[in-house]
Amino acid sequence: MSTNGIHVKDLTKVYRVPEREAGLKAAVVSLLQRKHKEVRAVDGITFDIEPGEIVGFLGPNGAGKTTTLKMLSGLLYPTSGELSVLGHLPEKRQRELLQRITLVMGQRSQLNWDIPAIDSYDLYRAIYGIPQEQFTKIRDEMIALMQLQGLVNKPVRNLSLGERMKAEMVGALLHQPQVLFLDEPTIGVDVTMQRRMRTFIQEYNHKHKATVLLTSHYMADVQALCKRVIVIHHGTILYDGDLAGLVGRFSAMKTLVVSTSDMNGKAPDMAQYGNVLKAEPNRTTLRVSKAEAPQVTARLLADLPVTDLTVEDPPIEEIIETVFATPDEIAQ
Amino acid sequence: MLRGFQLFGLFSRISILNEMQYRANFFIQVFQSALTLTTGLIVMNVVFSYTQTLGGWTHAELLAIYGVFFLMSGLVGALIFPNIWAFMEDVREGRLDFILTKPEDAQVLISVRQLALWRLVDVIIGVVVLAIALTQIGQQSSWLQALAFGAALLMGAVILYSIILIASTAAFWSVRVWEMMEMIGSIFQAGRWPVGIYPDWLRLGLTYLIPVAFAVTVPAEALTGRLTPQTLLFTFFFTVFLAFISRKIWFYGLKNYTGASA
Structure with a gap:
């Protein structure tokens, strides 16, 4: 087991969700006596990711991708199984680990919308304790790479979705993390900006030998970035290997x-x-x-x-669709 | 702790720069504060047109309480409520995840992010009212009294912060917490009068449940020479106790959040 990558073994997450039948009577009853249903969001998955790898995490909505990412970034306690990121147990949320990872969620914004992104960057500098000189250099480099000059001085609420996501990405990488958890980073972003973000991620990975775990609904992202993909469905792994192999196996x-x-x-x-x-x-x-x-x-x-x-071979989207449509037959 | 103050300084600087762009807010705040102050003073005058003292406090002394009340509500409104409000919004919208993945104590981070600059107008008004009241009382405050006042004020603020934090952790379980915050705000309004004038059951509630007594009455007692060392000591232990309990509850709520949220 490598202490610099990601190690996951038999990882399981079971949610207890309140369950009630339709109707007023059931609603009243559930106030007093609540029935719970167990949902196995992640059901015994195992994989290892070496440092510097970019891995695509594929699966339909509700497959368990985000739950897994959240366990890896220490936001959720696993129900059972082994888990290690850079040699740390994420749920302990130790400073040494948090200093070296980052989380980007395409559907949520960590930048403060009322102030310019450049001010938020300054806050991240303080939180991560990045030396001023190094910070300025990295920040300006990234802003140039993402073509965000001028935009970072406007309040974030005035940016377009694509511009905002690029600004989010810069903010998430200022502390130069070694592990990147990217959950749908390009969602809703137009094709040109998606391409720019991909190049950015690629260059970052190349320069820092950073490990990247990426989920995306855009196969173009996965094709451009990931040599290896992990396909997850109903909380279990259907496939783990290179993209070409996925095509060969499922098509x-x-x-x-x-x-x-x-x-x-x-x-x-x-x-x-x-x-x-x-x-x-x-x-x-x-x-x-x-x-x-x-x-x-x-x-x-x-x-x-x-x-x-x-x-x-048929387009990769079509293959993925077939995989999820009839997982049980094909997965054998 | 030191890191907390550093972060607070930086966050505040950015908040101030941002708020400076909206000067209209400043005038609205001044108008609103003036209105509150005027109504408060009128009510007090009406009360004292019927009596010379209220629960053992003279008109001038009551004005001092009112000054402390204004000062404290300005502090809470500028420093505590905006942060707690932002925290609850973050829980609701899932942005707390970004706080929890930062290499910094999450409670510190959520507590220092916001500064509602213009609410500090109330702090200034409070100080002015307090100064006028002290002149009217005509009694020279000793250094010791001033020191005790400062300590009582600080402890009062910590007590209020702890109570509001405890209430806000309910956000980890339920989404409708704002009503509870409003309730705390209304109860805090009772602090403009010395808690001694209230019936026993209410006085106990205002002391231990929603400790308005410690936040407003105790500091005012310090300035008017009524504070006993025992009360001050008790206030100190109560502050430490509440700060400790609120942190425990915060961690408990956080554990629930990370244990179950989707």
Whole structure:
């Protein structure tokens, strides 16, 4: 077990939530005698993250991603299991650990909306005890990287969502943490700014050998940043490995795009080769099972005047969707 | 502790710079304070048109109490309530997570963030009223009395802070805490009169439940030469006790928050 990365073993979090039936009578009864239901938000997950790794944490809403991130950052006590971040037990919230981690939540703002971001940065400098000179240097570097010049002097409430998220990100990294927990950092941000934030995270990771655990609904974020992904569903891990492997394992289908020279209206019925996704004149997109792909390709080449043919994996979004739609069959 | 003061200084500086942009707020505050002061003085005059003393306090002495009351409510309004309010909002909106992931004592952090600058107008008014009252009483306060007054004032503020903090930790369990804060605020209003004039059950409540007595009456007693060393000592122990209890309850609430929140 590495003392510089993240170590998680059999981690479980069970919430006790009050349960009541619909109706006034049940409501009155529940005031006095409350029934509780146990919800296993995280159910025995195990993984290790090496220092410097960027790992994408994928799963539908309610899969247990945020609960796991909160346990890792010391905001929630685990119900059971082992947990270590940089060699510390997060729930103790020791200064040495908190000084070296950061948490960014795309849906919540830590900057004070009434004052300019640059003033909030000054507060973080004091809280983290960053030496003034070092602080100014890092701050100005990050502001330049995020193209926030001028914007950090305006009250945060006057910034656009994208600008605000960039300012949040700078604020969260001023103390140069070694572990970054990023929960949907790019949510609601336009594509250009998403790209800028990705580059920023990449450069930070590269420069500081920082460990990053990222959740995002945007597959573009994951594809650009993460070599490794952990797929979580119903509180358990469905997949842990590289992104390419995820595609190979969960995608039972291939997409064939076949272009032919003009056949003077004598085009054959393409449906005999596979599921037609898109039919254009002299160009057809087919979906076939991975096992049949080689034969279908051979038949196409033999039967038709093919000018071009590509075999592709379906888009990653689609694969993820399939994984979550029928987890039990595929996860076997 | 020292770090706490440093942070307070920095947070305050930023609050002040920010508030300076809204000078209209200053004039609104002055108007509001003047209105409160005038009504208070009129009521007091009406009362003293029927009697010479109230619970053993003369008109001038009561004015001193009123001065302390103004001073204390200014302090609470400028330093304590805005912080507690921000804390409860943070719990409701989940932003407390950002506080809890900072390498600093969370109670210190939530307690030093806000400064409602213009509420300090009440502190100034309180000091002026107090000065006038002392001149009217005509009795020279000794250094010792002044010192006792300062100590009593500080302890009173700590007691109020502890009580308000305890009440606010209810935010960890329930979301409707603001009503409770309003209630504490209204009860605090009772502090403009010496607690001695109230019936026993109310006096006990105002001493131990919502300790208005310690916050206002005791400091005023110090200035008017009524304070016994025993009362001062008792106040000291009570302050330490409440500060300790409130921190325990704070940790208990925090544990509940981190134990169960989603």
